[in-house]
Structure formats: C-alpha cells, structure tokens
Amino acid sequence: MxxxxxxxxxxxxERPAAAHDHDHDHEHGGSTLSEMDLxxxxxxxxxxxxxxxxxxxxxxxxxxxxxxxxxxxxxxVVAKAWSDPAYKAWLLADATAAIASLGFSGRQGEHMIVLExxxxxxxxxxxxxxSCYPWPVLGLPPVWYKSAPYRARAVIDPRxxxxxxxxxxxxxxxxxxxxxxxxxxxxxxxxRPAGTDGWSEEALAALVTRDSMIGTGLLPDIVAPAxxxxxx
Amino acid sequence: xxxxxxxxxxxxxxxVRPEPGExxxxxxxxxxxxxxxxxxxxxxKWNIDTSRAARxxxxxxxxxxxSYFEIWxxxxxxxxxxxxxxxxxxxxxxHSSAAPVxxxxxxxxxxxxxxxxxxxxxARPATAKARFHLGxxxxxxxxxxxxxxxxxxxxxxxQGEIVAVHGAHVFPDAxxxxxxxxxxxxxxxxxxxxxxxxxxxxxxxxxxDCWEPYLEPAEAVHG
Numbered sequence: 001m002x003x004x005x006x007x008x009x010x011x012x013x014e015r016p017a018a019a020h021d022h023d024h025d026h027e028h029g030g031s032t033l034s035e036m037d038l039x040x041x042x043x044x045x046x047x048x049x050x051x052x053x054x055x056x057x058x059x060x061x062x063x064x065x066x067x068x069x070x071x072x073x074x075x076x077v078v079a080k081a082w083s084d085p086a087y088k089a090w091l092l093a094d095a096t097a098a099i100a101s102l103g104f105s106g107r108q109g110e111h112m113i114v115l116e117x118x119x120x121x122x123x124x125x126x127x128x129x130x131s132c133y134p135w136p137v138l139g140l141p142p143v144w145y146k147s148a149p150y151r152a153r154a155v156i157d158p159r160x161x162x163x164x165x166x167x168x169x170x171x172x173x174x175x176x177x178x179x180x181x182x183x184x185x186x187x188x189x190x191x192r193p194a195g196t197d198g199w200s201e202e203a204l205a206a207l208v209t210r211d212s213m214i215g216t217g218l219l220p221d222i223v224a225p226a227x228x229x230x231x232x
Numbered sequence: 233x234x235x236x237x238x239x240x241x242x243x244x245x246x247x248v249r250p251e252p253g254e255x256x257x258x259x260x261x262x263x264x265x266x267x268x269x270x271x272x273x274x275x276x277k278w279n280i281d282t283s284r285a286a287r288x289x290x291x292x293x294x295x296x297x298x299s300y301f302e303i304w305x306x307x308x309x310x311x312x313x314x315x316x317x318x319x320x321x322x323x324x325x326x327h328s329s330a331a332p333v334x335x336x337x338x339x340x341x342x343x344x345x346x347x348x349x350x351x352x353x354x355a356r357p358a359t360a361k362a363r364f365h366l367g368x369x370x371x372x373x374x375x376x377x378x379x380x381x382x383x384x385x386x387x388x389x390x391q392g393e394i395v396a397v398h399g400a401h402v403f404p405d406a407x408x409x410x411x412x413x414x415x416x417x418x419x420x421x422x423x424x425x426x427x428x429x430x431x432x433x434x435x436x437x438x439x440x441d442c443w444e445p446y447l448e449p450a451e452a453v454h455g
Contacts, residue, residue: 040268062267110353149248149249161248
C-alpha cells in the first residue's frame with residue numbers, strides 16, 4: 001500500500017505528479033527517499049567534504065526560515081500601522097526603516113516599499129521573472145506565488161487571480177499590480193476591517209492573513225454579535 | 233534572455249491553486265536546497281544576478297516542468313560547474329575527487345544570523361545625475377538581449393510614468409555578466425494596463441521597477 005502522502009502540485013505548471021511519480025517499479029534502496037532526496041544528499045555530502053559549507057550553518061538557515069521568520073512578522077507591521085498613525089506615515093514614507101524598527105530586516109527585505117490599499121485602490125504584488133518576495137516580513141514564498149499560473153496571470157488578469165482565492169473586488173476599485181523586477185520588496189497594507197475599533201495590536205495582528213499582504217486576499221469586516229461588544 | 237522565466241501575460245497555465253495551511257517545505261530535500269543555496273551564495277563566487285541567470289538558462293521545457301526548489305538545485309549545480317568549485321562526476325557521486333578550491337570565506341554557523349540581518353543591499357552611490365524625474369512620461373526600450381535582463385517582455389516598447397525614483401542600484405544586466413555593479417538609477421514605472429494589454433485585462437495598472445538603461449523619454453519616439 002502506498003505510504004507516502006500525495007505530492008503537492010508544486011511544479012511551475014502544477015502538474016499532478018510533481019515530485020516523484022511511483023508508477024514505476026524500481027526499488028528505492030529499501031528507503032522511501034525520492035530521487036531528489038538522493039541527488040540533494042549527494043550534493044550536500046560533496047560540499048561538506050570539500051569544506052565549502054558548514055553543516056551547522058545549514059541547520060541554522062533551515063531553522064530560521066522554517067520556525068522563526070514568517071507572515072506573523074508582517075502582521076505585526078500591519079497591526080501597528082492600523083493602530084498608530086505616526087507609524088503608518090513613517091511606514092509609507094520609509095518602509096525599510098519603519099519595519100526594521102520592529103526587528104524585521106535583512107536578506108530579501110533590504111529595500112522595502114509598502115503599498116496602501118484604500119476604498120478606491122487595491123494592490124497586488126507579483127514577481128513575473130522569478131520569486132522575489134519580502135522574506136523578513138512574510139517568510140519564504142508559498143508554492144503558488146512561485147508558480148507559472150500566478151506569475152503569468154497576475155499582471156494581466158488580477159481579478160481572475162483574486163477569484164481563484166475566493167474573493168471578488170467591486171468593479172469600482174482600481175486594481176494596481178506591482179511586478180518586483182528589482183531588489184525592492186513590496187508589502188501590501190490591507191484595509192483595516194470595520195468593527196475593530198479599540199482592538200489591541202495583538203488582536204488586530206491575528207486578523208491579518210499572509211495573502212492580504214500580497215494582495216491576493218481581502219480581510220472581512222468584523223460583524224459584532226448584536227448583544228455583545230468586541231473586547232477592548 | 234527571452235526564456236521560460238519571463239512568464240508575465242502568458243496564458244493557459246490554469247488557475248492559481250493555493251494550498252491551505254501550506255508548510256514552508258514539502259520535503260526534506262527542499263530544506264537542504266534552500267540552505268545549500270544560501271550558504272554557497274555567501275562564499276562570494278557569484279551574486280544574486282548570476283544565480284538568477286543560471287536558473288533562467290535551464291531549457292524552457294525543464295524550467296516549466298520543475299518545482300521552484302528543483303530550479304534552485306539545478307541553478308546551484310550550474311554555478312558550481314561554471315566556477316570550477318566541483319565537476320559533474322563529483323556532483324553525481326557526492327564524493328570529492330579533486331582538491332577543493334580555496335575560498336576567501338565560507339558561511340560559519342555563528343555568522344548566519346549577522347549575514348541574514350545584513351542582507352545584500354543593492355543600493356549604490358550614484359555616479360551621475362538621474363536622467364528622469366518623478367511624473368515624467370517614458371518609454372521602455374524595445375530590447376531582446378541574449379543575456380540576463382530584468383525588463384519583462386510584456387512591457388518593452390511601452391509608455392508609462394515614473395512614479396518613484398529609488399537612487400542608483402546594481403545593474404543586473406551587467407552584474408549577471410560578471411561586469412561588476414555598474415550602478416544605474418532605478419525607477420518605478422507605472423503602465424496603464426490598456427497600454428500593455430489593450431482591452432484584455434482586469435488590471436488598472438502594472439508598475440515595474442526599471443533601471444535607467446531600460447528607458448528613454450517618451451518624446452524620443454513621437455518627436
């Protein structure tokens with residue numbers, strides 16, 4: 001019986017058998033390692049043997065991007081901008097410095113730009129040429145962001161892309177797309193949901209989705225129960 | 233290069249398929265490819281532009297049929313071969329058969345955090361005045377270089393407006409070719425979506441970051 005989980009649709013074309021199709025009958029040396037596992041292990045062994053990489057450094061790199069850096073960072077930036085008008089003004093004027101003041105800076109976020117969504121304008125960020133993405137605030141990009149369907153379509157049919165994510169934008173809202181062709185990295189500042197007056201930054205940050213900071217998601221307004229007020 | 237990486241505006245790939253609760257990695261080898269790519273990038277034998285050029289140089293069918301971490305893996309192998317840090321037999325076998333190339337530095341464990349915090353800013357001191365100013369109408373050049381460039385095909389030969397001026401930055405077309413930083417002024421150019429796609433678009437505008445050599449005054453064409 002097949003033990004491994006279904007492979008994610010993760011090639012650029014999102015072909016169904018992306019990582020390794022098991023419809024062949026060779027043995028895997030008694031292990032469940034895929035061809036890619038074996039090839040990458042070989043390369044890693046070689047680079048360690050040659051002294052080009054420090055194995056401990058590899059582990060720290062993985063731990064950093066798997067455990068430490070992710071979209072919660074960006075959500076903190078957004079929540080602070082919603083809560084603090086002076087911070088928001090700084091963020092829009094000098095995003096790199098304003099974001100660094102919260103401790104998020106460095107690789108793939110050296111030159112940050114924040115794009116503000118308004119009732120009249122919605123922003124969507126793409127990298128048609130590769131996978132440029134603001135790592136310090138969003139972590140590593142999801143597979144769909146790096147895939148051909150998104151990279152091809154975001155610049156010509158962003159409303160269709162939004163529909164793929166389950167969102168429909170009113171026709172009156174102008175959809176502005178930003179193609180990250182240089183080393184500038186873009187973060188979308190989504191609109192603050194209605195019904196969140198008086199919420200703490202922590203509670204606001206919990207509302208902010210990764211996709212809303214790329215522009216492929218919208219944040220629903222909060223509808224308070226008729227008999228209760230949201231906690232302050 | 234007009235390669236498979238230049239995807240903007242292509243059609244027929246089907247819908248975007250977000251994966252709910254997607255993890256950063258889908259297999260152990262993806263973790264290792266990320267880490268190896270970052271660690272080898274710190275050695276200083278290549279830069280981000282040469283790395284992108286290596287990935288873009290994959291045959292188009294292979295590029296489109298690979299996952300992004302597979303593309304990174306192929307790009308890393310190509311750079312190791314090109315710089316002589318390893319040969320094909322070593323890469324296949326996983327064992328060194330030649331003496332290592334002496335490196336000026338490697339990324340030690342204790343250097344990871346400071347190196348990531350430092351990043352690799354692309355801004356450089358400007359060596360000339362900016363040719364264009366905020367609000368100016370410009371036209372992108374009609375250009376199809378065989379080497380690396382960051383001007384997508386879909387916005388070549390099109391008119392737009394300078395909506396931001398970012399100072400001078402490393403020029404990737406030169407940097408990827410090993411010709412040094414050659415800093416150039418960098419602008420964000422906003423194109424009306426109709427200028428790019430006619431009526432066949434649901435965007436209002438597309439903004440693209442363009443280095444000065446990609447641009448000419450809009451008047452140059454219309455006299």
